[in-house]
Amino acid sequence: MIKQSIIENVLNAALSTGGDFSEIFIEDKYVNNIALQSNKIEKSISGRDFGIGIRIFSGLQSIYTYTNDISEEGLLLAAKRAALAIKGGGTGTIHPLQKEIFDPIHQIAQMPQTVEHARKASIMRQANEIARNYDERIRQVTVRYMDEEQNILIANSEGKFIEDTRVHSRLAIQATASEGNELQTGFYGPGAHAGFEFMENLDLTHYAGEAARIAVTMLHAEECPSGKFPVIIDNEFGGVIFHEACGHGLEATAVAKNNSVFANRVGEKVAPEIVTYIDDGTLANEWGSLNIDDEGEKTRKNVLIENGILKGYLIDKLNARRMKTESTGSSRRQSYRFSPTSRMTNTYIAPGTSTPEDIIASTEYGIYAKYMGGGQVNPATGDYNFAVEEAYIVKDGKITHPVRGATLIGNGAKTLQLVDRVGNNLAHGAGMCGAMSGSLPVNVGQPMIRVSEITVGGTKGE
Numbered sequence: 001m002i003k004q005s006i007i008e009n010v011l012n013a014a015l016s017t018g019g020d021f022s023e024i025f026i027e028d029k030y031v032n033n034i035a036l037q038s039n040k041i042e043k044s045i046s047g048r049d050f051g052i053g054i055r056i057f058s059g060l061q062s063i064y065t066y067t068n069d070i071s072e073e074g075l076l077l078a079a080k081r082a083a084l085a086i087k088g089g090g091t092g093t094i095h096p097l098q099k100e101i102f103d104p105i106h107q108i109a110q111m112p113q114t115v116e117h118a119r120k121a122s123i124m125r126q127a128n129e130i131a132r133n134y135d136e137r138i139r140q141v142t143v144r145y146m147d148e149e150q151n152i153l154i155a156n157s158e159g160k161f162i163e164d165t166r167v168h169s170r171l172a173i174q175a176t177a178s179e180g181n182e183l184q185t186g187f188y189g190p191g192a193h194a195g196f197e198f199m200e201n202l203d204l205t206h207y208a209g210e211a212a213r214i215a216v217t218m219l220h221a222e223e224c225p226s227g228k229f230p231v232i233i234d235n236e237f238g239g240v241i242f243h244e245a246c247g248h249g250l251e252a253t254a255v256a257k258n259n260s261v262f263a264n265r266v267g268e269k270v271a272p273e274i275v276t277y278i279d280d281g282t283l284a285n286e287w288g289s290l291n292i293d294d295e296g297e298k299t300r301k302n303v304l305i306e307n308g309i310l311k312g313y314l315i316d317k318l319n320a321r322r323m324k325t326e327s328t329g330s331s332r333r334q335s336y337r338f339s340p341t342s343r344m345t346n347t348y349i350a351p352g353t354s355t356p357e358d359i360i361a362s363t364e365y366g367i368y369a370k371y372m373g374g375g376q377v378n379p380a381t382g383d384y385n386f387a388v389e390e391a392y393i394v395k396d397g398k399i400t401h402p403v404r405g406a407t408l409i410g411n412g413a414k415t416l417q418l419v420d421r422v423g424n425n426l427a428h429g430a431g432m433c434g435a436m437s438g439s440l441p442v443n444v445g446q447p448m449i450r451v452s453e454i455t456v457g458g459t460k461g462e
Contacts, residue, residue, distance in 0.1 A: 001026045001163075002052075004097060006072045007155050011094045013079040014056045015157060018088035021057035021317075022079075023156040025294065027336040030113055034145040036124045039132075044117065051336040054079050058088030062318050064339035095159035102298065106285045108167045109197040112147035120145055123171065123199050127208040131175045134212035137219065140176040141212075147196070154296035162296040168287070168441055169198045170430060173208050177215035184404070186214025187389065191287040191430035191441065198285075214371060214390050221402035224391060224458030230366035231408065231454040232359055232394060237372055237429030239444035243347050244377040245384040245412025246277065250304050251330070252319035252342040253436065259380045261413045262310060270310045271416045274352050277305035279314055281329065281345035287430035288346040288443040290332075295340055297329040316342040334438020341437045348445030352422025356448045359421045361397040367406060367456055368392040368399055375408075382412035385457075407457035415451055423448035 007024055014022035028050045035043040052075065053066040065082040067074060112120075124143040131141045150166040170191030177184050188211045192198040233241065246262075254260035262270065271277070281290050281299030290299045295317050303311050315323065316331035319342055332343035360368070368391065375386030388406040392399045428445035 001028060001151070001153050002070065004161070006075065008094065008097060009072065010054065010075045010079045011155065011157050013076045014054055014083050015094065016080060017083040017086045019056040019058045019083060019086045020088055021157055022094070023055040023154070023295070025053040025055070025336055026153040027051055028151040029335065030149045032112065032120070032145070032147045034120060034124065036128055036143040038140070039128065041121055041124075049335065053336040053339070054082055055339060056082055056086055057318065057321070058086045060318070060322055061086065062339065066336050094157040097155055097161040098159050100160065100162040100296070102291065104291050105282055106193045106289055106291060108195040110195040111149065111167065112169060112196050113149055115196045119196070120199070123202070123204070127171065127173050127204050130204055130208035131173060131212040134175070134209055135177065135216045137177045137179050137216055138175050138212050139178045142174045144172040146170045154294070156296070160296045162292060164291050166290065167193065167195050169194055169196065170287070171199060171202060171207070173211040175212040175215045177212070177219050179219055182219050184215045184218040186211040186218070189430055192285050193287060193289045194285045217402055218390060218404050221404040223460035224367070224403035224406040224456065225460045226456055226458035228453050228455050230363055230450060230452055231456065232363060232366060232368045232448065232450045233372070233446070234368070234370045235423065235425050235445070235447050236427040237431065237444060238369065238449070239348055239429065239446035240372050240375070240431060241384065241386055241408065242277065242349060242412065242416065242446065243344065243433070243442070243444040244375060245382045246416055247279070247344050247347045248377065248379040248435070249382055249412065250313050251344070252313050252315040252323060254379055255313050256319040256322040261382050265310050266312060268310050269308050270413065271305055271308040272419055273308045274422045275305060275308055275416065275419050276303065276350040277347070278303050278350055279330070279344050279347045283346050286346050286428060286443050287441050288344070290345060293329045293331045294333045295327065295331040297327050297331065299329045299345060302328050302330065314342045314344060316340060332437060332440055334440060338438040343435060343437060343440055344433065344442050346428060346443035346445065348426065348428060348443070349422065349447065349449060351424045351426040351447045354421045354423050356423050356425055359423055359448055359450050360394060360399060362421070363394045363397060363450065366394045367403070368394050369406070369408070377412070383410070384412055385409050403458070405459035409455040409457050415454060418452045419449055420452045421450035
């Protein structure tokens with residue numbers, strides 16, 4: 001992307017005032033976004049974004065700047081201006097850059113940039129037709145298509161020089177059903193670290209059909225009761241609760257500053273023995289996967305909680321300094337405009353031994369959350385509030401009627417301790433995670449689990 005000699009000069013300039021570490025992150029990104037609504041393509045946007053981020057450390061002090069000026073003069077000026085904020089005692093030298101070569105974990109068969117617009121639109125129209133034909137009460141369908149090719153180069157004063165190409169593809173389907181004065185929506189948004197082959201292999205009947213089914217099912221669902229109940233949370237996107245309420249608390253961004261309920265607790269029992277919690281960026285072609293993180297470290301499988309015992313955290317380079325430990329290949333950023341920090345990739349509860357049928361049959365009364373919606377969480381405390389997109393009453397070991405308006409309220413660390421069943425049907429769901437280093441593709445996952453008690457906010461009787 002840029003001559004190695006220029007990169008070396010920029011890294012040296014960044015250390016000119018005594019910093020002890022400098023880094024350059026170069027990004028060249030192509031993005032396509034298409035939206036279909038009311039049976040026609042409403043919007044199609046394609047773009048390219050190119051920029052460079054420069055970061056400097058002096059001890060635990062970090063300075064970050066970015067620029068679109070790719071001339072050597074412009075880059076040197078940006079590096080020197082950033083360096084003015086550093087007053088360190090570093091040597092101001094860099095190690096010789098050594099280019100790293102690796103075998104990509106995530107194979108891309110068909111680059112989206114080579115696929116004509118009409119083929120992408122065809123996939124969208126098929127999904128639209130399937131959802132609309134599900135039921136006459138489906139009044140509106142919105143289909144959004146996204147693909148992204150991100151080419152990056154990372155180099156730093158420790159001698160790292162590495163490049164990678166990342167490709168993400170996603171299809172988001174929202175169906176709206178109405179009858180009388182009732183209006184409900186359903187959503188499904190599969191995604192992968194893959195090319196257009198992902199779109200061509202999608203089971204559109206399943207994904208579009210599920211979005212429509214959710215909307216129709218919830219049309220005449222009863223109001224959900226409120227109280228404290230056992231809650232069965234289904235697999236796949238059900239893992240969003242523990243992603244938000246526990247996962248963020250295991251990122252060094254919070255842990256290193258003691259802003260997490262899990263800080264300084266490695267070796268402690270934080271969950272039942274049936275719970276093992278993992279973040280794994282190496283899962284082939286999964287939505288949250290990467291070959292390397294945004295500091296150039298290879299991603300890996302990080303076991304965070306093993307059989308209930310806290311084993312470790314997700315750690316980036318700067319927080320590794322604060323914690324006097326090593327990076328776990330967990331540093332991420334949305335783009336060159338963001339300084340990287342520790343973030344999740346594909347985070348999930350490992351499968352257990354219970355079958356979904358046994359979990360349901362052993363529940364006398366409770367709530368079955370089939371699909372989770374959005375929510376809020378306080379990362380410092382783990383307190384959360386999540387809406388349930390599709391929920392049912394479980395009575396005498398059987399799933400009965402659907403209920404709507406269900407909200408799950410609790411504390412992540414406490415909820416984790418109340419998991420009493422873990423199923424054997426692990427699945428992952430694609431989502432976007434927003435935090436201080438931007439919005440990132442992440443997978444949340446789990447098998448079906450049961451929590452012995454969660455506060456359920458409902459609207460019945462109000």
